[in-house]
Amino acid sequence: EDMTTRTIDLAVIPGDGIGPEVIAEAMKVMKRALQDEQAQVTFTEYPLGAQHWLETGETLTDETLASLRGHDAILFGAVGAAPGDTRIPSGLIERELLLKLRFSLDHYVNLRPSKLYEGVPSPLAAPGDVDFVVVREGTEGPYVGNGGAVRSGTDHEIATEVSVNTAYGVQRVVRDAFERASRRPRKKVTLVHKHNVLVHAGHLWKRTVEAVAADYPGIELDYMHVDAATIFMVTDPSRFDVIVTDNLFGDILTDLAGAVTGGIGLAASGNINMDRTAPSMFEPVHGSAPDIAGQQKADPTAAILSAALLLDHVGLPEAARRIEEAVEKDITSRAEMSDVRATAEVGDAIAA
Amino acid sequence: EDMTTRTIDLAVIPGDGIGPEVIAEAMKVMKRALQDEQAQVTFTEYPLGAQHWLETGETLTDETLASLRGHDAILFGAVGAAPGDTRIPSGLIERELLLKLRFSLDHYVNLRPSKLYEGVPSPLAAPGDVDFVVVREGTEGPYVGNGGAVRSGTDHEIATEVSVNTAYGVQRVVRDAFERASRRPRKKVTLVHKHNVLVHAGHLWKRTVEAVAADYPGIELDYMHVDAATIFMVTDPSRFDVIVTDNLFGDILTDLAGAVTGGIGLAASGNINMDRTAPSMFEPVHGSAPDIAGQQKADPTAAILSAALLLDHVGLPEAARRIEEAVEKDITSRAEMSDVRATAEVGDAIAA
Ligand SMILES: CC(C)[C@H](C(=O)O)[C@@H](O)C(=O)O
Ligand SMILES: CC(C)[C@H](C(=O)O)[C@@H](O)C(=O)O
Numbered sequence: 172e173d174m175t176t177r178t179i180d181l182a183v184i185p186g187d188g189i190g191p192e193v194i195a196e197a198m199k200v201m202k203r204a205l206q207d208e209q210a211q212v213t214f215t216e217y218p219l220g221a222q223h224w225l226e227t228g229e230t231l232t233d234e235t236l237a238s239l240r241g242h243d244a245i246l247f248g249a250v251g252a253a254p255g256d257t258r259i260p261s262g263l264i265e266r267e268l269l270l271k272l273r274f275s276l277d278h279y280v281n282l283r284p285s286k287l288y289e290g291v292p293s294p295l296a297a298p299g300d301v302d303f304v305v306v307r308e309g310t311e312g313p314y315v316g317n318g319g320a321v322r323s324g325t326d327h328e329i330a331t332e333v334s335v336n337t338a339y340g341v342q343r344v345v346r347d348a349f350e351r352a353s354r355r356p357r358k359k360v361t362l363v364h365k366h367n368v369l370v371h372a373g374h375l376w377k378r379t380v381e382a383v384a385a386d387y388p389g390i391e392l393d394y395m396h397v398d399a400a401t402i403f404m405v406t407d408p409s410r411f412d413v414i415v416t417d418n419l420f421g422d423i424l425t426d427l428a429g430a431v432t433g434g435i436g437l438a439a440s441g442n443i444n445m446d447r448t449a450p451s452m453f454e455p456v457h458g459s460a461p462d463i464a465g466q467q468k469a470d471p472t473a474a475i476l477s478a479a480l481l482l483d484h485v486g487l488p489e490a491a492r493r494i495e496e497a498v499e500k501d502i503t504s505r506a507e508m509s510d511v512r513a514t515a516e517v518g519d520a521i522a523a
Numbered sequence: 524e525d526m527t528t529r530t531i532d533l534a535v536i537p538g539d540g541i542g543p544e545v546i547a548e549a550m551k552v553m554k555r556a557l558q559d560e561q562a563q564v565t566f567t568e569y570p571l572g573a574q575h576w577l578e579t580g581e582t583l584t585d586e587t588l589a590s591l592r593g594h595d596a597i598l599f600g601a602v603g604a605a606p607g608d609t610r611i612p613s614g615l616i617e618r619e620l621l622l623k624l625r626f627s628l629d630h631y632v633n634l635r636p637s638k639l640y641e642g643v644p645s646p647l648a649a650p651g652d653v654d655f656v657v658v659r660e661g662t663e664g665p666y667v668g669n670g671g672a673v674r675s676g677t678d679h680e681i682a683t684e685v686s687v688n689t690a691y692g693v694q695r696v697v698r699d700a701f702e703r704a705s706r707r708p709r710k711k712v713t714l715v716h717k718h719n720v721l722v723h724a725g726h727l728w729k730r731t732v733e734a735v736a737a738d739y740p741g742i743e744l745d746y747m748h749v750d751a752a753t754i755f756m757v758t759d760p761s762r763f764d765v766i767v768t769d770n771l772f773g774d775i776l777t778d779l780a781g782a783v784t785g786g787i788g789l790a791a792s793g794n795i796n797m798d799r800t801a802p803s804m805f806e807p808v809h810g811s812a813p814d815i816a817g818q819q820k821a822d823p824t825a826a827i828l829s830a831a832l833l834l835d836h837v838g839l840p841e842a843a844r845r846i847e848e849a850v851e852k853d854i855t856s857r858a859e860m861s862d863v864r865a866t867a868e869v870g871d872a873i874a875a
Contacts (some may be wrong), residue, residue, distance in 0.1 A: 261718065261719060262718060262719030262720065262722060262725075265719045265720070266719070266720070266722070270720070293648075294647055294648060294649075294757045294758050295646055295647060295648065295757070296645075296646060296647065296648040297646075313684075313686070313720070313721060314720055316722075318685070318686070318721075318723045318724070319723055320723045320726075320727065322690075323727075324730070325690065326690050326691065326694070327689075327690060327691070328689065328690035328727055329687065329688070329689050329690075330688045330689075330723040330724045330726070330727040331685055331686060331687055331688070331723060331724070332665075332685070332686040332688075332721045332723055332724045333670070333683050333684070333685050333686075334665070334670070334683060334684040334685075334686075335681065335683055336681070336682045336683070336684075337679075337680065337681050337682075338674075338677065338678050338679060338680035338681075339678065339679075342678070365771070365774075366613065366614060367613060367614030367617045367618070368614065368617070368618070368622070368665070368666055368771075368774075369665060369670075369684045370614060370618070370668075371670045371671055371672045371682040371683060371684055372670070372682045372683070372684045373614075374672075374682070375672065375675075375680055375682040378676070397774075397775055398774050398775050398777075398778035398779075399778065401753065401775055401776075401778055401779040401782070402778050402779065402781070402782040402787070404779075405646045405647070405757055405779065405782050405783060406646050406782055406786075419717070419720075422717075422720075422749075422750050423749055423750050423753055423775060424753075425750075426750035426751065426753055426754050427750075427753040427754065427756075427757065427779070429754070430753070430754040430757050430758055431757060434758075435754070
């Protein structure tokens with residue numbers, strides 16, 4: 172190592188279930204990808220998640236959050252209790268750890284690429300050439316935790332959920348979507364919302380997209396109601412290039428998109444703070460899959476592709492590209508075999 | 524006709540675009556289906572929709588609504604302006620006519636069956652044996668029109684949407700779902716929600732479903748987050764029997780379900796007031812499709828199947844069954860031909 176070697180200081184949250192297994196492979200591949208670069212990564216592990224909560228009663232303390240802020244980026248596996256585990260209040264780890272990180276670190280761009288690699292089986296009979304990216308808003312909408320219940324548990328209960336949307340929040344994510352579209356060959360942005368029913372939020376989104384579009388004359392703009400978008404996702408997914416949408420619609424659409432492009436075992440994501448006021452966080456879209464945990468059965472590809480998104484974000488686009496190419500090669504080769512490789516074998520193959 | 528002939532007094536709202544064409548076929552088939560019954564239908568047409576608004580400035584007056592209340596049921600085509608028509612404020616007709624009818628007439632069960640008929644092409648490579656029904660809540664949730672915007676149009680705008688959920692509203696629709704499941708062979712109810720994030724509404728739904736389930740020991744209960752439900756909808760849709768869900772999730776899932784089972788040209792729906800305090804309304808899930816209007820290109824099957832749901836609701840289940848069987852026969856025969864029949868020809872074939 173000479174003086175010009177850059178060190179990327181990463182926090183790693185392996186989490187629960189298959190999280191640690193897939194993250195181990197992502198770390199392996201990252202190290203290998205940086206071998207020929209003037210850069211290296213260091214990993215600091217944070218034991219957070221359902222298991223950690225059971226042991227300590229802590230989800231995410233102020234101290235841990237402050238410490239996480241000190242890193243260049245965060246690599247996140249998966250968290251969550253086993254479905255039948257009644258010791259853990261439902262949704263607690265998701266809200267108090269995962270969503271708290273996204274909101275506290277201002278991850279306003281929840282980036283979720285969907286690409287159907289050659290040879291990957293899709294549940295669709297004729298999927299076509301699918302290659303789009305969803306820019307999901309990550310810090311607002313129905314995810315803010317606003318709302319409440321009165322007369323809870325009685326026949327007169329009223330429970331509300333409030334979706335909060337701001338011009339500030341919508342503008343910055345819409346602008347990001349147009350920026351990404353302008354760097355892609357097809358140069359198209361599709362806003363997905365439901366403005367015929369959700370008029371207040373819908374009109375803010377629609378007006379904002381139209382205003383930002385005026386600054387990007389080369390970008391084609393399309394609009395689709397969320398219900399219609401799910402239809403096109405299964406009848407004509409190749410029509411999409413960049414989709415921009417709110418937090419909840421983005422959650423729904425990206426799971427569907429993951430399924431259409433071969434399963435969420437391949438779906439990567441970045442929770443990105445584009446202003447770099449706090450570290451961004453990269454995680455596979457899949458969950459902790461407790462049923463297959465610890466058995467080396469999980470596909471580490473989504474975690475590895477998330478690591479590539481991370482490297483791209485921290486300014487190492489060539490290493491990112493090398494990982495993506497290695498993944499693409501590995502995935503394509505899977506078509507010719509029945510892929511029963513262990514988690515680590517897939518990681519080894521991609522690293523090689 | 525003898526003294527025992529029953530007369531069903533229907534209101535018909537053909538609406539815009541392809542609405543009138545498909546409704547004409549539904550009326551034709553209904554009349555034919557009742558030929559051998561001690562029952563007949565009378566139709567009173569109401570000219571409502573985008574075109575009517577352009578001509579009169581009226582969406583749905585108190586007088587018209589009162590008059591509609593006097594009928595036994597409503598047959599509804601489709602409403603909505605052509606996408607490019609800037610004379611009509613976006614979403615106005617949907618909200619002030621369609622949603623106003625659903626809310627005013629207390630259509631709390633929005634019933635949407637999804638069945639993949641033999642020979643119908645699905646976008647899925649291996650759809651399996653798909654036959655489920657979505658019981659979508661129709662009078663609450665994010666559809667209530669609650670919320671607003673401050674500093675609208677400025678960089679400091681805040682726009683909210685409030686989802687309102689009541690024990691009263693959730694209980695009645697959940698009970699309806701269990702009732703339907705108990706009359707179906709597979710006896711399974713799946714609640715779809717997102718209670719790990721939308722905790723207040725989600726817990727009301729979850730608690731209610733669990734409480735009602737205690738009264739139906741023979742019914743299997745399942746839960747799925749809405750994002751996961753979209754995955755199963757394309758990877759394993761045959762796992763569903765009765766899905767119960769809120770107004771917005773139901774909107775999204777039923778469009779996806781329609782696509783999976785061969786397109787919304789086949790998807791029927793009922794907006795049902797199970798207490799019969801007001802007439803129920805039956806409509807195809809598809810929209811007004813202005814681009815093909817007046818050309819006899821529309822598939823009237825969804826409207827015809829909606830008429831069957833109507834007859835079932837007004838106490839003529841045998842006539843409903845006959846229509847469903849005729850539709851099934853017609854659909855199956857389509858596999859053997861390239862179906863280029865005119866709208867009326869399809870109606871004629873089913874009627875015959
Ligand atoms: C676990 C859950 C809170 C999360 C979300 O809803 O955002 C997940 O579904 C996702 O998409 O990352
Ligand atoms: C037209 C629109 C208001 C309506 C809805 O959102 O309910 C439609 O999508 C439907 O599903 O019937």
